Amino acid sequence: MARSEFTCDCNIIHQDVVNDALSKMPDVNTFNKLAELFKLIGDTTRCKILFALDQREMCVCDLANVLNMTKSSISHQLATLRKNEIVKCRKSGKEVYYTLDDNHIVELFEIGLEHINHKELERRKNNEKI
């Protein structure tokens, strides 16, 4: 295993375990895209934007008011969401209206919320025991 001699600073204890895992690991590109996707949702501001847009179409100004932030800040975030095809927009007069491009994101959202609620419940159960 020439590979681990250089960057990894330890011996292989369980050769079989390591080999098995290596054979099942998706390629680097997949991991990068996956991490990128989660990182995109992993920001409070963007979470709020996505939640708001899940209700209905909104212009930048609406979002700025809902989140109580500047138009510029919202616009920057919308730009990154647009680049990653998470939201799309249509122009009407002076306003630009945004909607969710992909409803997969909402699905992720909901499972995330479920996880948080689950953890919260568990925490409360443990507190009761004490």
Next chain:
Amino acid sequence: MARSEFTCDCNIIHQDVVNDALSKMPDVNTFNKLAELFKLIGDTTRCKILFALDQREMCVCDLANVLNMTKSSISHQLATLRKNEIVKCRKSGKEVYYTLDDNHIVELFEIGLEHINHKELERRKNNEKI
């Protein structure tokens, strides 16, 4: 609306839309926790660790070999995952064996992968058209 006079730099265009969204928004704490959760998965290294641990229990050394990174780096990441109750560990001799604490994470993983594959398929379809 005193609130928007201070930090938001624009007038409210659609008062009804803004009010409706505000009434439906979860509290700040929920958004923070949700973003935190996604941020936790939104890192290539941690993604790989979680994927590997989804296969089976592994010690730090195994993970270091699978990811081809230093033990220290892996250990740091495992510490954050542990603090957030995403992984748990058991000690056995000199080794510390890690497993996933919560299988919700894997669910999130799978939907994320689905999303990526879906996008990839769409992209290929569009390329064929041209």
Next chain:
DNA sequence: ATTATAGTTGAATAACTATTCACTTGTCAA
């Protein structure tokens, strides 16, 4: 035409974070 407003954008700053490095702890084997 001029003014006002919605939205975008590039640069700068400040805050955050992944990795590295050097060191420490704990356990096993000789």
Next chain:
DNA sequence: TTGACAAGTGAATAGTTATTCAACTATAAT
């Protein structure tokens, strides 16, 4: 007891990124 090695950790560094600020464009209204 000593040496070797797995793992953890605090501090430092380097890279990333959210927000701010100051323009700028485009559209609508007077």
